[in-house]
Amino acid sequence: MKALVSVKRVVDYNVRIQVKSDGSGVVTDGVKHSMNPFDEIAMEEAVRLKEKGKITEIVAVTIGGDKSEETLRTALAFGADRAIHIKEGGEVQPLTAAKAFAAVLKKEGAQLFIAGKQAIDDDANQTGQMVAALLDIAQATFASKVEVDGNKAVVTREVDAGLETIEVDLPAVITTDLRLNEPRYLKLPDIMKAKKKPIDATTFADLGVTPGAGFKVTKTAPPPTRSKGIVVKTVDELVAALKAKGLL
Amino acid sequence: MSVERDVMEYDVVVVGAGPAGLAAACRLKQKAAEAGKELNVCVVEKGSEVGAHILSGAVFEPRALNELFPDWKARGAPLNVPVAGDEIYFFRSPEAAFKMPNVFVPKTMHNEGNYVISLGNLCRWLAKQAEDLGVEIYPGFAAQHAIVEDGIVKGVQIGDMGINREGEHKDDFAPGMELRAKYTLFAEGCRGHLGKQLIAQYQLDKDADPQHYAIGIKEIWTVPPEQHKPGLVVHGAGWPLNLLGTDALGGSFLYHFENSQVVVGLIVDLSYTNPYLSPFDEFQRFKHHPVIRKHLEGGTRVSYGARAIVKGGLNSLPKLAFPGGVLIGDDAGMLNFAKIKGSHTAMKSGMLAAEAVAEAIFAGDEGGKVLNGYADKFKASWLHDELYRSRNFGVFLHKFGSLIGGAINYVEQNWFGGKFPFTVHDLKPDYKTLKLASESQKIEYPKPDGKLSFDKLSSVFLSSTNHEEDQPVHLQLKDPSIPIGKNLPLYAEPAQRYCPAGVYEVVGDEGAKPSEKRFQINAQNCVHCKTCDIKDPAQNINWVAPEGGGGPNYANM
Numbered sequence: 001m002k003a004l005v006s007v008k009r010v011v012d013y014n015v016r017i018q019v020k021s022d023g024s025g026v027v028t029d030g031v032k033h034s035m036n037p038f039d040e041i042a043m044e045e046a047v048r049l050k051e052k053g054k055i056t057e058i059v060a061v062t063i064g065g066d067k068s069e070e071t072l073r074t075a076l077a078f079g080a081d082r083a084i085h086i087k088e089g090g091e092v093q094p095l096t097a098a099k100a101f102a103a104v105l106k107k108e109g110a111q112l113f114i115a116g117k118q119a120i121d122d123d124a125n126q127t128g129q130m131v132a133a134l135l136d137i138a139q140a141t142f143a144s145k146v147e148v149d150g151n152k153a154v155v156t157r158e159v160d161a162g163l164e165t166i167e168v169d170l171p172a173v174i175t176t177d178l179r180l181n182e183p184r185y186l187k188l189p190d191i192m193k194a195k196k197k198p199i200d201a202t203t204f205a206d207l208g209v210t211p212g213a214g215f216k217v218t219k220t221a222p223p224p225t226r227s228k229g230i231v232v233k234t235v236d237e238l239v240a241a242l243k244a245k246g247l248l
Numbered sequence: 249m250s251v252e253r254d255v256m257e258y259d260v261v262v263v264g265a266g267p268a269g270l271a272a273a274c275r276l277k278q279k280a281a282e283a284g285k286e287l288n289v290c291v292v293e294k295g296s297e298v299g300a301h302i303l304s305g306a307v308f309e310p311r312a313l314n315e316l317f318p319d320w321k322a323r324g325a326p327l328n329v330p331v332a333g334d335e336i337y338f339f340r341s342p343e344a345a346f347k348m349p350n351v352f353v354p355k356t357m358h359n360e361g362n363y364v365i366s367l368g369n370l371c372r373w374l375a376k377q378a379e380d381l382g383v384e385i386y387p388g389f390a391a392q393h394a395i396v397e398d399g400i401v402k403g404v405q406i407g408d409m410g411i412n413r414e415g416e417h418k419d420d421f422a423p424g425m426e427l428r429a430k431y432t433l434f435a436e437g438c439r440g441h442l443g444k445q446l447i448a449q450y451q452l453d454k455d456a457d458p459q460h461y462a463i464g465i466k467e468i469w470t471v472p473p474e475q476h477k478p479g480l481v482v483h484g485a486g487w488p489l490n491l492l493g494t495d496a497l498g499g500s501f502l503y504h505f506e507n508s509q510v511v512v513g514l515i516v517d518l519s520y521t522n523p524y525l526s527p528f529d530e531f532q533r534f535k536h537h538p539v540i541r542k543h544l545e546g547g548t549r550v551s552y553g554a555r556a557i558v559k560g561g562l563n564s565l566p567k568l569a570f571p572g573g574v575l576i577g578d579d580a581g582m583l584n585f586a587k588i589k590g591s592h593t594a595m596k597s598g599m600l601a602a603e604a605v606a607e608a609i610f611a612g613d614e615g616g617k618v619l620n621g622y623a624d625k626f627k628a629s630w631l632h633d634e635l636y637r638s639r640n641f642g643v644f645l646h647k648f649g650s651l652i653g654g655a656i657n658y659v660e661q662n663w664f665g666g667k668f669p670f671t672v673h674d675l676k677p678d679y680k681t682l683k684l685a686s687e688s689q690k691i692e693y694p695k696p697d698g699k700l701s702f703d704k705l706s707s708v709f710l711s712s713t714n715h716e717e718d719q720p721v722h723l724q725l726k727d728p729s730i731p732i733g734k735n736l737p738l739y740a741e742p743a744q745r746y747c748p749a750g751v752y753e754v755v756g757d758e759g760a761k762p763s764e765k766r767f768q769i770n771a772q773n774c775v776h777c778k779t780c781d782i783k784d785p786a787q788n789i790n791w792v793a794p795e796g797g798g799g800p801n802y803a804n805m
Contacts, residue, residue, distance in 0.1 A: 012296070012712075012801060014296075014712045014713075014714045014801050015712050015801055015803070016709065016710060016712055018550055021470060021508070030366070030368075030369055030372075030803045030804045031803045032296065032297055032300060032712075032801045032803060034296075182419075182420060184420050184422070185409040185410055185420055185422040186388075187254075187422050187425070188254070188256075188386060188389055188406060188424075188425045189254050189256070189425065191386060192256070192384070195384075228698075
């Protein structure tokens, strides 16, 4: 059984995000990028399933410009057997990404599509669900535990009320939540081996996908900075200050 | 605890992906191509990516780059901002300064033909060139120690990952690999932790003056486009440090870079004497000087970082080669202090070492020898000549202060071409210069205004530094009782102040008995500047490499 895992190159989580002065987006030039942390969890889960003998092949897929190859190499170092690079620079909206992943999934005949629940750059949390809808297959989102048995998967989901356990028929989409696993340290020999693993390049056109623009980003702004507090000396002053703010 | 380690064999392993290490790696591959032979070259880098731990001014002199890649422009090297103007100020007070007429500027401080760059971005570009030449580069892996067998350096061992604070293996424990090589090039930068051990082990510095250091603190600002003058270079000496005295020396820089960015920094010599001095706070108040303020006002600070600088120059240079390995770049101390530039000298030293290594291996050398060819090439190079001419520069400043020492330097550099018929020496190591707290005056620093000046923690935040929390503390105390038992009563524990990242704290109420106080090490904040390893008066702090990938994540530094 084959699993397809999508990985995305995003600004590293340690980097303090800065908004461009013209509000057209965030600064990405010269900024450290790495694999979306939720996708690392997806990769780790796929590798564990393979180690348990539940799946036999892991294919990593990404959409992005040349630099996204680094992210695929990371996936290959985790333990993906091969990778597919959908070479498309520029903005890719969730629906476009989902159409492309759905096309790859179909072509590969993979039984499992494992993806991070969302990418930490746009926090959209849509792609996995859309892939399931486009292919009319089951979805198990926000997974914190995954067990694959034959052509079924039992998935524990993190929902507002607690944990929900569902069983889905394969093929299915699973999106990973934070508590699913702790991704391993990449070993130097694995990174070396990853350099030699195959990456196939493709494009939206090859996959028969027409990129769409379902929405337009009109403005990016940093959160408001906290204004300075004032020091009050007495309770009376405090009460007066609160009253002045209309809080009492 | 014995663990099985994977081993990889290379012809050459380079420790550190900075200008020296990457230039060496490129040169090795170029030499191999010229000779029609193969050389396997591997570079390991403790930063999470190439450039993540690189911090420099930087005004870059392209001499070495011209030699390494004469077609660097066509290859898209990030040298985009030629120096368009040189200004030098003597700061006399918080308000006053005088601009030095150009004719009195030492020749070494002229910058025509140089570029304002981000050294981090240059290293990222160099890494790309190296990879295209077939070099394997592995960021996120820290060389933990040199593998020494029978007195010969055989390579390095990468640090283990997944060890908890108590030193036990966690579930995700991954043993570090051994990278073995015929020759290992140590290019860790100033005060490299392996370089320090090797210098001691092979007594490489026994004929050299003590090494001297400074700490450089730097910020990147985005300023309103109308006040941005790409290529303007401003250097200064004096306030908030000494102009006439020699208790606190150093200099400042402010460069207009690309994309409406201005970089500003203060370099404080670690020979300072007052234990109450805080380089961080000196820098924060420095930005309020009218000469500096006018460049920054209305802008936002986008990045912050700090790094120790090696400045002893030729007099302090250790022996460069030992069995199986060499020191290159600032791991040896190649910086030219008269120019306050170390990037072109680092690159050149790496290239010279690479040439010596390649020639030896192609002549059938199996490795493990003392590569005297490197030292010979160094002595015959423009690099040696340049460092020779600058050998007295820092010493004059240390002995006579910025103004008088600067005047002597003007005479030596401009009238004697850097060749006074004598050499002056500075024999007191920086950790020995502190006066007792009881003999020193406390310094009251102004509160940061949140516009031009900031507190330490919000600054460290902008370095994007991070370390896995559950790992052994990488700032090791040889004797844990010294900070509270000795450094506190004698020097008011200066680590609290010289550390630019708030790593060291003495916790306990003011006026509490020493027995009620505690020395706290916030290792997660560390920006890998190495100042503590250098300045601790008891030489009690040993900086070792934390888990690979930890540390700052500098962009455009």
